[in-house]
Amino acid sequence: MNLYKKAAIAGVYEHPTRWAPDKSAFQIHAESARGALEDAGLKISDVDGYFTSGVSGMAPILMAEHLNINPKFLDSTSIGGSSFDAHVHHACAAVAAGLCEVALITYGSTASSRGMSIGTGLRLGSEPPEQFESPYGPTTVGAYAMVAHRHMHQYGTTSEQLAEIAVTMRRHASANPQAKYRDTITVEDVLESRIISAPLHLLDCCIISDGGGAVVLTTPERAKDLKKPPVWVLGAGESCVHTGMGAQDITDIAARRSGETAFAQAGIAHSDIDMCMIYDSFTITVLTTLENLGFCEKGEGGEFVLNGRIGLGGELPINPEGGGLSNNHPGMRGIFLVIEATKQLRGECGNRQVEETRLALVHGTGGWLGVRHSGVTLILGSE
Amino acid sequence: MSGYQKPIPQIDEESKPFWEACKRHELYMQKCRDCGTLRYYPRALCGNCLSSDTEWVKCSGRGEIYTFTVTYQNRGAGFRDELPYVLAYIELEEGVRMMSNVVECEPEKVSIGMPVEVVFEDINDEIALPRFKPLPE
Known part of the structure; x- marks a missing residue:
């Protein structure tokens, strides 16, 4: 249907x-x-x-x-x-x-x-696949970090490029009085924050609220x-990616298939999208999501996020309220993506309103990139 | 009671031959007798064709690092005492990727593509955990 x-x-x-x-x-x-x-x-x-x-x-x-x-x-x-x-x-x-x-x-x-430790507590349970993972000490951050590392190796993506995403989200949050963290940060601040799981720094990780x-x-x-x-x-797609019996390309994420389904249903092109709400559990999540949704080619995400493109006033504003990296992240952020996209499409967002927003894309990632995760893409419209 | 605090794999009917081989310090993978697909982790049915006609094949135990992270923060029991440690996916020579640790190497010296070979840590009478160490250059 x-x-x-x-x-x-x-x-x-x-x-x-x-x-x-x-x-x-x-x-x-x-x-x-x-x-x-x-x-x-x-x-x-x-x-x-x-x-x-x-x-x-x-x-x-x-x-x-x-x-x-x-x-x-x-x-x-x-x-x-x-x-x-x-x-x-x-x-x-x-x-x-x-x-x-x-x-x-x-x-x-x-x-x-x-005081829940969302990213660095031991999170995997005791179901069959987890028997072959939890003994080795994976953490949520560690799983995403392995994706980031492989992405850097395959495509030359840099920590500076990832940091740009965190800086942009903080700039957005600085204009949102409800955001948890509002003091602007620089690329250097991100790179100098402590490493949680290399190559991801503290400021590459979403906050906890x-x-x-x-x-x-x-x-x-x-x-x-x-x-x-x-x-x-206007369109919706759902997908999941897992280790696939040991054959997973961990830079290939669920957003690729869920995005294809959602765009096909909506019958629109990427260039029609006015703004995106992308689950930013980590900076690498945003970068791989943009690539897999098809806003740029795989490997080009690092360049794509530079020069203000994903900021308010840019070509493709992402998370104008500050995202999980700065605004709020109580553990499961998916609902906030829909809420902000809806407000943007109604033109209710005041100083963070993306002008003339008619089409918004929402993409939620759940679980662990690099191990097993879900992806849900929604395309919402005001007309 | 042993001092080992990290999660210990629970042996079940599907995984028993894998852990029995590990106990002998050998790494075995399942191969589908119908379609020939190798699989990891162990399970009764082939995920490619759903056949349950399975053989266990011995792996060389060698491979290379597909990706890794140096973990600096993990509050989990056992792990918090061993920071930093290396979590990695190893691509075995047979083509299958498995999550493991890279040990017997300074974390700063680990790199993607580095050749590694399996080493087993006997954590109790039942379980020897396969981990990987760098192969000499």
Whole structure:
């Protein structure tokens, strides 16, 4: 089924908190749900489809209880930080198929105030593939670092080029009063920050914050009469990449296939895209995502991100709110990509508004590049 | 109780021959008897054709570093005492890539493409963990 304009984003809400020792993660989910429903002009009793991830156990029924909703469609797709982008994809399919009419997606986390070590704790479990990895001490940062190293070896990409991405995200965050880190940094600052897992420095890595958000999708008919203008889902694609029995080219990421699917559905060209929201777990994530989505050739990402191209005012602005590298990263960032893209398409972003934004691309990466990960691409439009 | 604090692989029916070979300090991979595809990590069915007709073939134990990272931060038990250490993917001569560590070498001297050979660390009576050390130039 082609999902082109089969559902619309009707409401979004980014929770303002970055530090919430006084709140539970469930409370952040609920406050975010309230915010997105208010944004849409809908009531909690309108919700008949519910999507969430990042909550342990049977996430959707736990959270449905907390919100006191009884949806007839439930989805707990859990594929890492991109889960919420997958939820948008799945919500579109469910709305298009008539399985639900008002789909609510929520996220909430207190990763920072509860002291979760997201990147450098031992994260792999005990499932079959992990038996052959966890004994060797992989970390989240280490997996991405191995991709960065191979990319440098194959294509001559430099730490300076990667640093440019972190510098750009911080410049964006400096204009966002809600961003956790707002003091501008230089390429030298990135290169002089301590190495976490070579070749990635501290400032090549996303931050850790508390936070949450919510998104509401509905049918085209219903979306037309709500409080805010609809933002259309024009294309969506999903993919995963893993070690492939020992044959993985780790610079070839899930974005390649998910991007192809999304662009084909939307029927548009790369040059039509006005801005991108790209999951920036690490600087290398952005670079390989741009290459694999096809904004440049493989190996050209290092040059592509230079000279202000991905900054506000540049040819292809990325993450105008500061991204996971500077604004917020409570562990799973996918929902914020959709929220900011929606606000940009509505023209609500004030001093960080990308001018004349009609088409935005969202790409979420979940899991570990270099080991196994998911990729979800969404193409959103205001018309 | 041993002082070994890092995760210890759990042997199951699918991986047992691999770990038995490691215990003898030999590196074995599975090969599909139907389509000939080599695979790592071990599992009962070929991921190329879903055949369960599998043979175990002995690897030379030599290969080269496909990529690596020098880990300076890991709060995990066992690892935090050994920083910095080298996490790597090794491309074996047989063409299969596996995650491992590069040992017996200063981390600063490790490079992509460096030839390596397997060494086994006996971590208990059941498990010898394959790691890799640089081959002499």
